[in-house]
Amino acid sequence: MRKKIFAAICAALIIFVGVIYQYRQPVTLKLGIFAGSNWDVPQGETYAIIDDVIKTFEAENPGVKVTYVSGIKKEDYSEWLAEQFVAGDEPDIFCVPADDFNLYATTGALMNLDDFISDDENFSVDVYYPAAFNFGRHEENSFALPCESTITFMFVNKTLLAKEGVDVPQNDWTWKDFLEICRKVTRDTDGDGIIDQFGCYDYSWKQAAIANGVKLFRDDGRTSYFADSRMEDALKFLMELHAINGGREISPKDFDVGRVAFRPFTFAEYRTYKPYPWRIKKYSSFEWDCIKMPAGTSGGNISVLDTLLIGMSSRTRHKDLAWQLMKKICFDVTTQQEILKRSQALPVRRDVIISAEAQEIFSWETRDTAAITPADISDAMDEAVMPYKFKNYDSAMRYANGEINKIINGIVPLNNALNKLQKEVNAFLQY
Amino acid sequence: MKKFLTVARMHRLLYVYNGAVIFVLMAFMCLTQDRINQSMAARSFLEQAGAIPTPAPEIFLTTVATFLSLVFVGSFYRKNKNPRVRYLLLAAEIIICMLLMRSLNLSYDGIVLLVVADLMFRYEGRRQEYTLLIAMICLYFIANYNLAIFQTKTISFEAYASYYNVDAKAVILAIRNSFDSINTVFFVFYLVLLVKSKHEETERIRLLNEKLEEANQRLRAYAIEVEQMAETRERNRLAREIHDTLGHALTGIAAGLDACIMTLEVAPEVTKQQLNKIRDAAKKGITDVRRSVKKLRPDDLERLPFQEALLEMTKNYSESSGMEITFDIFSWSKNLRQDQEDIIYRVLQESITNAKRHGHATKVKITIGGDEKYLLIVIADNGRGCDDVKQGFGLKHMRERLELLHGTVHYWSDEGFIVEAMIPLNREVDNDKNSDS
Numbered sequence: 001m002r003k004k005i006f007a008a009i010c011a012a013l014i015i016f017v018g019v020i021y022q023y024r025q026p027v028t029l030k031l032g033i034f035a036g037s038n039w040d041v042p043q044g045e046t047y048a049i050i051d052d053v054i055k056t057f058e059a060e061n062p063g064v065k066v067t068y069v070s071g072i073k074k075e076d077y078s079e080w081l082a083e084q085f086v087a088g089d090e091p092d093i094f095c096v097p098a099d100d101f102n103l104y105a106t107t108g109a110l111m112n113l114d115d116f117i118s119d120d121e122n123f124s125v126d127v128y129y130p131a132a133f134n135f136g137r138h139e140e141n142s143f144a145l146p147c148e149s150t151i152t153f154m155f156v157n158k159t160l161l162a163k164e165g166v167d168v169p170q171n172d173w174t175w176k177d178f179l180e181i182c183r184k185v186t187r188d189t190d191g192d193g194i195i196d197q198f199g200c201y202d203y204s205w206k207q208a209a210i211a212n213g214v215k216l217f218r219d220d221g222r223t224s225y226f227a228d229s230r231m232e233d234a235l236k237f238l239m240e241l242h243a244i245n246g247g248r249e250i251s252p253k254d255f256d257v258g259r260v261a262f263r264p265f266t267f268a269e270y271r272t273y274k275p276y277p278w279r280i281k282k283y284s285s286f287e288w289d290c291i292k293m294p295a296g297t298s299g300g301n302i303s304v305l306d307t308l309l310i311g312m313s314s315r316t317r318h319k320d321l322a323w324q325l326m327k328k329i330c331f332d333v334t335t336q337q338e339i340l341k342r343s344q345a346l347p348v349r350r351d352v353i354i355s356a357e358a359q360e361i362f363s364w365e366t367r368d369t370a371a372i373t374p375a376d377i378s379d380a381m382d383e384a385v386m387p388y389k390f391k392n393y394d395s396a397m398r399y400a401n402g403e404i405n406k407i408i409n410g411i412v413p414l415n416n417a418l419n420k421l422q423k424e425v426n427a428f429l430q431y
Numbered sequence: 432m433k434k435f436l437t438v439a440r441m442h443r444l445l446y447v448y449n450g451a452v453i454f455v456l457m458a459f460m461c462l463t464q465d466r467i468n469q470s471m472a473a474r475s476f477l478e479q480a481g482a483i484p485t486p487a488p489e490i491f492l493t494t495v496a497t498f499l500s501l502v503f504v505g506s507f508y509r510k511n512k513n514p515r516v517r518y519l520l521l522a523a524e525i526i527i528c529m530l531l532m533r534s535l536n537l538s539y540d541g542i543v544l545l546v547v548a549d550l551m552f553r554y555e556g557r558r559q560e561y562t563l564l565i566a567m568i569c570l571y572f573i574a575n576y577n578l579a580i581f582q583t584k585t586i587s588f589e590a591y592a593s594y595y596n597v598d599a600k601a602v603i604l605a606i607r608n609s610f611d612s613i614n615t616v617f618f619v620f621y622l623v624l625l626v627k628s629k630h631e632e633t634e635r636i637r638l639l640n641e642k643l644e645e646a647n648q649r650l651r652a653y654a655i656e657v658e659q660m661a662e663t664r665e666r667n668r669l670a671r672e673i674h675d676t677l678g679h680a681l682t683g684i685a686a687g688l689d690a691c692i693m694t695l696e697v698a699p700e701v702t703k704q705q706l707n708k709i710r711d712a713a714k715k716g717i718t719d720v721r722r723s724v725k726k727l728r729p730d731d732l733e734r735l736p737f738q739e740a741l742l743e744m745t746k747n748y749s750e751s752s753g754m755e756i757t758f759d760i761f762s763w764s765k766n767l768r769q770d771q772e773d774i775i776y777r778v779l780q781e782s783i784t785n786a787k788r789h790g791h792a793t794k795v796k797i798t799i800g801g802d803e804k805y806l807l808i809v810i811a812d813n814g815r816g817c818d819d820v821k822q823g824f825g826l827k828h829m830r831e832r833l834e835l836l837h838g839t840v841h842y843w844s845d846e847g848f849i850v851e852a853m854i855p856l857n858r859e860v861d862n863d864k865n866s867d868s
Contacts, residue, residue, distance in 0.1 A: 082473035086464050088486020100474075108584055109483045315483075 027318055029325055031068040032084070032094025034077035038308045039150045039268030041344050046070075049338045050329075057328050064321055085109055085313075092316040093326050096144050096309040098135075102389050104311065105138035111312040113142040116323045123331060131305040131386040132348040139220075144309035145330035148345035151384055152207065152303040153372070154293050155265040157258055159286035160185060160197070164261075171292045171376050172301060175211070175237050178262070178294040179244075185261045186244045194248070200241065200262040201250045205404050206397075207264055208234040210304060210385055212296025221390025222429055226400065226422035230298050235418070237296070238408050258286035265290065266306070267377070271344035290372050292380050305384035307348065346381065353378045396425050438628050441621045442548060446505070448617055449545050450498060452610045453531070456539050456588075457494045459603075461487035463591045472594065479593060480586040485534070493534035501527045501542070505549045517553065518562070524549060525569060538588035538607070541614035543570045548621055672723040680716025684709050737772045738763065741779060745797070752787050754795060761800035764856055771854060774832045775808065778840075781825045782810040782850045790814020790848050801856075808852045816844030 033050060037043040047070060054066045068091070072080050078097050084090040085104075096104060104110045113136075117123060125133050128146055136144035156168055164185050169177050182199025189197050209216060212234040217224050225231075255263050270290045292301040310330050312322045329335055336347035340358060347353060358374040403421050406412040464487050467476045477483070485493075504527060508520040528546045532539070550566055588607060592600045687709040694702045732740050738760075745756045767775070779797065786792040792814030801807045829852070830840050838854040 079471055079474045082477045083468045083471070085477065085483050086468050086473045086486075088484075088489060103477060107477065107480075107482045 026063050026065055027321060028065045028067055029093070029318060029321055030091035031066055031325070032077075032081055032091035033068055034072045034074045034095060035070065036074055037268060037344055038074065038095075038148070039266055039306070039344060041266075041268045041272040043272075043344065045342070049335070049342055052338060053328055053332075053335050056334075057325055061321065061324065066325065088315070090313045090315070092318060092322040093310055093312045093329075095147070096136075096311040098306070098309070098387065098389055099394070101136075101144065101309060101311075102138065102391055105141075105143040108314055110143040111314045111316065111319070111322075113145065113312065113323075116319075117142055120323070120327075123327060127331070127349045127351060129305065129348060129350060129381045129384070131381070131384045132307045135305075135307040135386045135389070136309045136311070144311035145326055146307045146348040147310045147330045148339050148343065149305050149307045149348050149381065150266045150268040150345055151305050151377070151380055152264050152266055152293060153270060153290040153380070155263045155270070156289050156291055157255075157261050157286050158289055160258060160261050162287075168289065169291060169294075171372070172295065173291070174295045175297060179237070179240060181261060182241060182244050186246075195246055196254075196259060198248075198250050198254060198260045199244055201252070201255045201260045202263055203238075203241065204264075205234065205238055205401075205408065207293060207303065208238050208296065210302050211293055211299050212237075213299030213302070217388050217390070217393070217396075217429075219390075221388065221392060221396075224396070224400075224422055224425045224429060226425060227419045230296070231418060232414065233297055235404065235407055235414060239410070239414075242408055264293065264303075267346055268344040292372075292376065300383060301380070302383050302385060303380065304387050305381055306387060308345070346377065350378060350382075353381070392429055396428055399428065400425055436624060438552075438621070438624045441617075441624050442552065445545060445548055445614075445617055445621055446502060448614065449541055450502075452539060452541060452614065453494060453498055453535060456535055456607070456610075457490055460484075460536065460538070460591055461490055463594055467594055476590070476594060480590040482584050482586050484536075484586050490534060494531065497527055497531040497534055501531060501545070505545070508549055509552055521550065521566065525566065528570075533585070536585045536588065536591075538591075539610065541611055544614060544618040546570060548618060551622065551625060669723075672726075676719035676723055677716060680712055680719065683712045684716070687712065732772060732776055737767060737776075741776065744776070744780060745783065748783055748787075754783075754787055754793055756783065756795045756797065759796060759798040761798070762802065763799065764801070764803070764806055767806075767856075771806075771836060771856075774836060774838075775806075775852075775854070777832060778808065778829050778850075778852050779810065781829050785825055785850075786810070786812035786814055786848060790816060792847060803856060805856055806854045808850075808854075810850045810852075811845075812847040812849075814847050816846075816848040 031050070031054070033047075035046045047068075050068070054068075057066060058064060069080075077095070078100055081090065081094060081097075081100065090109075096110070101110075117125060129149070132146035132149050133142075136142055136146055158168055161168055161181070166181055166184060169181065178200070185197055186195060186199050187197055188195050206216075209231055212230045214228050214231045214234060215225055216231075250260060254260050267290075293303045295301045310326055312319070312326060316322050330348070333349065333352060336349045336352040337355075337357060339345055339347045340352055341361060352358065354374050400421060403412070403417070403424075407414055407417050464484055467473055501524065504520055504524045508517060508524055511517050511520060524546055528542050531542055547567065547570060550563060554563055589604070592603045592607075595603060687705055691702045691705050691709070694705065734740070735743060742758070745758070748754070749756045783795055786795050790812050792812035794813045796811050798809040798811070799806070826840075826842065829850075833840050833852055833854065836854050838852060840850065840852045842848065842850045
């Protein structure tokens with residue numbers, strides 16, 4: 001009996017010492033980020049912003065250390081993150097690649113943030129653009145916060161338009177204006193009988209569908225709406241646009257050398273190539289600017305808002321600190337301003353985008369006024385839709401892409417093709 | 432001869448086997464997780480698994496800890512005697528079993544059979560069927576429906592196996608299935624042994640019972656024999672007594688009277704003397720007979736004053752039978768004759784015995800009262816009584832005895848059985864005086 005009591009006391013002591021030891025260890029928060037930009041544009045000083053954030057965070061929370069593994073490339077990040085999860089070694093908070101969001105949200109790897117959001121008085125979701133914030137939601141629950149966004153704009157070759165005597169379109173332009181300009185500029189300039197100046201490069205049917213207000217899938221990804229009449233309108237428009245080129249395929253090189261009037265571009269690309277020195281390096285032969293995407297006949301000047309999400313591991317042992325750090329990255333005004341100033345992405349806070357600082361940052365154009373203002377950007381982000389992120393989205397779209405390209409290229413007649421496509425895609429989604 | 436395969440050994444074998452299987456599966460899962468990470472297949476594994484796996488060290492720790500606690504709780508369950516504690520232990524065992532299955536990602540449900548084995552080990556019939564049924568249903572649900580709460584967050588064994596190529600996967604799954612099958616075989620074999628041992632035990636008890644019955648019968652026969660022997664001895668003693676006393680006296684008297692007949696006319700004086708002698712002999716014979724009869728009286732009556740003898744008798748009876756006997760004496764005639772005492776004693780004795788034997792009474796109340804002319808005795812019990820009293824040997828005897836004293840007896844059932852005996856006193860005293868003088 002005495003032996004048993006002795007053993008019990010020993011065990012209790014060991015546990016006690018262990019607990020004390022655990023408590024006295026400095027708290028380390030692990031952060032999962034990848035090197036470089038999420039938007040496939042070159043970026044110097046990869047970790048500059050996050051290092052600053054960590055520095056302030058550590059200063060505000062003494063005894064807390066934030067670490068991250070540097071040098072993980074964006075293309076390796078998804079696998080790296082999965083490995084960390086399998087090994088049980090995942091970071092407390094981490095960037096969630098858009099393709100992985102659903103996986104981690106459904107498997108319970110991401111912490112449900114609803115309680116944090118409702119309990120934290122200093123936090124409000126109203127500052128975010130809805131498309132950005134909702135991107136981090138899954139089935140009515142928030143699993144991640146937006147950190148930075150980018151949006152697609154139409155890149156305009158001002159030199160070319162000026163040469164053809166066309167004004168740069170306004171931000172509320174429509175498909176009709178778009179077609180008109182394209183018809184006007186598409187011609188053979190050197191008289192060799194081959195068309196060598198074009199209206200638009202890379203305007204995809206997805207962009208057309210969004211601009212025309214088509215909702216292609218139900219949010220849960222179980223059914224699709226390809227047979228929508230607006231989708232048919234979009235395809236008819238694309239076929240017209242396609243017909244202008246007379247069957248000539250346009251290459252990126254045509255655009256780079258200044259022979260194409262329009263090309264959709266992400267804002268990140270705009271930010272990257274607009275200022276010195278990239279401007280010199282990439283598009284030096286012509287003047288260019290960005291405007292909103294053209295509006296479809298029954299839609300608006302809408303485009304897709306891509307957002308980088310930050311999530312919290314559901315297994316983290318420092319929930320509150322992790323939430324503080326998340327807020328520091330995704331909610332803190334200073335950090336969001338830093339993102340605006342020092343990266344190519346757009347911050348997700350509305351007040352930061354329409355602030356005076358933003359005004360300054362966007363006015364690189366000293367010679368003439370830029371076509372797009374922070375208010376326009378903010379409008380575009382408010383109107384923007386978020387990309388789909390259900391599990392089979394990529395494969396469904398790959399299939400639909402093939403079929404729709406056949407329609408646009410006139411291989412398959414339009415008449416009933418969309419109904420058929422919808423049926424096939426639905427069958428695929430059900431499976 | 433010691434048997435090689437006992438229930439206890441089979442039970443231990445079940446535990447050892449399951450422990451080994453659990454260890455192998457756990458090692459397989461941990462190593463697979465490790466390999467997945469090394470071969471950069473984590474993303475696709477997560478996609479297929481549909482859940483985040485528990486880290487390998489945690490799997491190892493929880494599995495080992497839960498299995499060890501299962502072993503401990505199981506052994507306590509099998510040894511504990513207190514039924515309440517046992518139900519608690521059983522509940523604990525089921526919970527641990529669930530946790531263990533959870534830590535193994537529900538990939539092996541053979542552990543359930545282990546718990547059932549423990550359960551069966553302690554199964555004793557007697558209203559435990561329901562407990563057994565409920566426990567079995569619970570375990571069945573654990574095993575087959577994998578508990579909805581866990582389901583979303585567990586990774587199927589197939590997902591682990593799918594990491595390997597098709598051939599290896601087939602082999603792995605086959606091995607896993609054979610683990611299950613072998614476990615079932617062991618379990619069934621264990622049950623067979625268990626049932627056999629329980630059957631042997633009941634058989635042994637049955638044999639013992641038979642022996643006991645046999646011994647009882649022998650004892651009964653012996654008791655009858657002894658009784659008969661005692662009766663014979665008593666009869667012999669009586670015969671001897673009669674022969675020695677009455678025979679002796681009567682023989683003497685007869686011989687004396689013969690002589691008297693001869694001498695009556697010749698010598699009347701001598702005859703007179705002789706007759707006197709004969710009278711003395713007859714008197715002596717009477718004394719002898721009295722002495723003999725006295726020897727047949729109950730010991731207590733001989734030894735103690737009558738009242739005390741009665742108390743002594745009832746006290747002894749209530750001590751030996753557990754029946755509560757109370758006396759309520761209103762009046763008591765001081766000068767009872769010996770034969771009256773005897774009969775009262777026997778009536779009480781007989782009534783008490785009947786109350787116990789036929790009425791299964793627990794309480795008997797004896798009331799004695801009356802005046803100089805008669806004595807009334809009421810014996811009431813709280814037993815079953817009986818509606819239709821058959822006058823058995825006992826009651827008949829009682830009546831006959833009382834009739835000797837011109838007394839009466841009545842009996843009826845009310846809240847028990849009541850016997851009422853009435854003995855007249857005065858007349859008998861006169862009679863007695865007449866006969867005694």
